[in-house]
Amino acid sequence: MARDNISDILVFLAVARERSFTRAASKLGMTQSALSHTIRSLEARLGVRLLTRTTRSVSPTEAGERLLQNVAPRLEEIDAEILAVSNMGDAPAGTVRITATDHVIDNVLWPRLAPLLLRYPDIHVEISAEYRMVDIAAERYDIGVRWGDMLEQDMIAVRLTPDTRTMIVGSPAYFAHRRAPASLQDLMKHNCIGLRLASRGGIYGWELQHEGRSVELHPRGQLVFNGGYQMLQAALSGCGLAFLTDDLAGGYVRSGRLVSVMEHWCPGFPGLHAYYPSRRHASRALELVIEAIRLKN
Numbered sequence: 171m172a173r174d175n176i177s178d179i180l181v182f183l184a185v186a187r188e189r190s191f192t193r194a195a196s197k198l199g200m201t202q203s204a205l206s207h208t209i210r211s212l213e214a215r216l217g218v219r220l221l222t223r224t225t226r227s228v229s230p231t232e233a234g235e236r237l238l239q240n241v242a243p244r245l246e247e248i249d250a251e252i253l254a255v256s257n258m259g260d261a262p263a264g265t266v267r268i269t270a271t272d273h274v275i276d277n278v279l280w281p282r283l284a285p286l287l288l289r290y291p292d293i294h295v296e297i298s299a300e301y302r303m304v305d306i307a308a309e310r311y312d313i314g315v316r317w318g319d320m321l322e323q324d325m326i327a328v329r330l331t332p333d334t335r336t337m338i339v340g341s342p343a344y345f346a347h348r349r350a351p352a353s354l355q356d357l358m359k360h361n362c363i364g365l366r367l368a369s370r371g372g373i374y375g376w377e378l379q380h381e382g383r384s385v386e387l388h389p390r391g392q393l394v395f396n397g398g399y400q401m402l403q404a405a406l407s408g409c410g411l412a413f414l415t416d417d418l419a420g421g422y423v424r425s426g427r428l429v430s431v432m433e434h435w436c437p438g439f440p441g442l443h444a445y446y447p448s449r450r451h452a453s454r455a456l457e458l459v460i461e462a463i464r465l466k467n
Contacts (some may be wrong), residue, residue: 178212179241181205182220186230186238187308263292264455269306270315272299273398273418274442278330279463286462293455301396302368307447312456318440325445328464334416336436339428343408350431354385361410362389366396376413379437415439
């Protein structure tokens with residue numbers, strides 16, 4: 171196959187995976203016009219249409235889907251073999267792409283990655299702050315971070331944090347004119363801060379447990395956010411009650427800036443894990459990143 175075909179197929183694969191010329195162009199660092207020209211040239215050389223384009227979406231044709239399913243894995247095998255060869259060198263090098271929430275990036279990943287990057291200047295890390303459930307294989311991330319009860323079975327998982335606990339918190343100012351809730355009925359009368367789930371679009375139900383009874387409470391209140399940091403700030407400002415994990419809100423409870431209520435209803439929560447696909451040849455850069463961020467005993 172001509173070398174131009176290989177590079178153009180890589181462009182096609184990016185569009186087919188993203189289902190968007192705009193997102194693919196951004197990821198590849200190309201203009202949309204250049205990307206469109208590349209796809210049209212590839213289709214002309216192959217004599218077949220690879221993508222179906224509408225004003226709202228892009229999807230592979232039958233021929234495009236065949237390329238996506240059969241050619242992409244072979245190119246990934248070539249990449250893996252090239253990585254295996256490069257790992258034989260003295261200096262680890264390569265790019266590792268990670269997706270996690272902003273809180274995890276700031277408080278778990280970055281403090282552990284910074285020393286590694288200073289030691290190995292040829293290792294590059296790209297970190298994306300996301301609250302949605304990312305398919306890391308489809309979106310070509312190397313590592314994702316999730317709670318231990320949300321891991322996919324076909325992934326390798328490495329623990330990042332110990333198990334934690336949940337808590338319902340509000341500020342002393344919020345409770346200055348309100349009685350702290352003692353029951354689920356009391357809780358439903360309070361101004362609760364909601365979390366909109368990025369993947370499904372619904373409002374997260376507070377998962378509460380007490381004496382073997384499990385309840386999913388759907389909070390009602392003035393505020394809904396799509397991130398934990400914003401919920402924390404709203405609670406600190408006295409704007410309502412938030413359902414958060416100890417690693418995010420516990421320090422403020424212990425300092426007195428927040429008050430924890432109904433602790434007997436707040437269950438423990440599995441710790442954070444980094445997960446990644448099983449690969450025959452993981453890059454040395456990926457191995458070093460995993461070792462740097464994993465929980466040390």
